[in-house]
Amino acid sequence: MASDSDNEMENSMEEDIDSDLDDVELQKAFKEGRLKPGLNIEQKSKRPLINNKEALTAKYAEIYLDLPWVERLDCTNTPLLVNEADLPTKDDETLADNDFKREMLFYRQAQATVLEAIPRLKAENLATKRPDDYYAQMAKSDEHMKRIREYLVNRKSDIEKREKLRKLREQRLYGKKVQQEVLLKRQEDKTKLLKTMKKVRKGKIQKKIIITNLVLSISI
Known part of the structure; x- marks a missing residue:
């Protein structure tokens, strides 16, 4: 049986051989002009972006539930713009660069949703305000409270x-x-x-x- 010293010697020899091979590959790449000044880090290939509209549409049709609007209460609308000050003023400015205007657009969109949803709920004869004598069951027990x-x-x-x-x-x-x-x-x-x-x-x-x-x- 080989001793521990022999195993260590074999491992060190293998490491030296691997390092020599790496040096040879680097020298070859340098001669071919594939190495550039600075840090040479292996770049991993990016995962391609996939926008499979057909698959998304099919999955949407599969999970879609044909329920009345009262059961869904979904509203898709554009923000209610009062003036142009809510929009970016510069050509290179985006909403991601302006927190105030972005939050203002969220607020305006909520306003537009309310203006659309409240009349539809009233048309369905559904109450939109809590009754004065409304009592909800406590989520916490009396002992906890x-x-x-x-x-x-x-x-x-x-x-x-x-x-x-x-x-x-x-x-x-x-x-x-x-x-x-x-x-x-x-x-x-x-x-x-x-x-x-x-x-x-x-x-x-x-x-x-x-x-x-x-x-x-x-x-x-």
């Missing part, structure tokens, strides 16, 4: 709690700010009062000196 209601109530209470805490924090911050402003105002008032008292005291001393000088001058 109860859990949803509890979840919504809990979420609402959590939001209210967070809002209250936020307001309390704001009030505390505002209270601290007001307290600091009051302390600063008191400090300023105290400083002004001390300055005023110093000025008054200084004025009294000056008055005493003037009076003393007058008395001395008179006595002399």
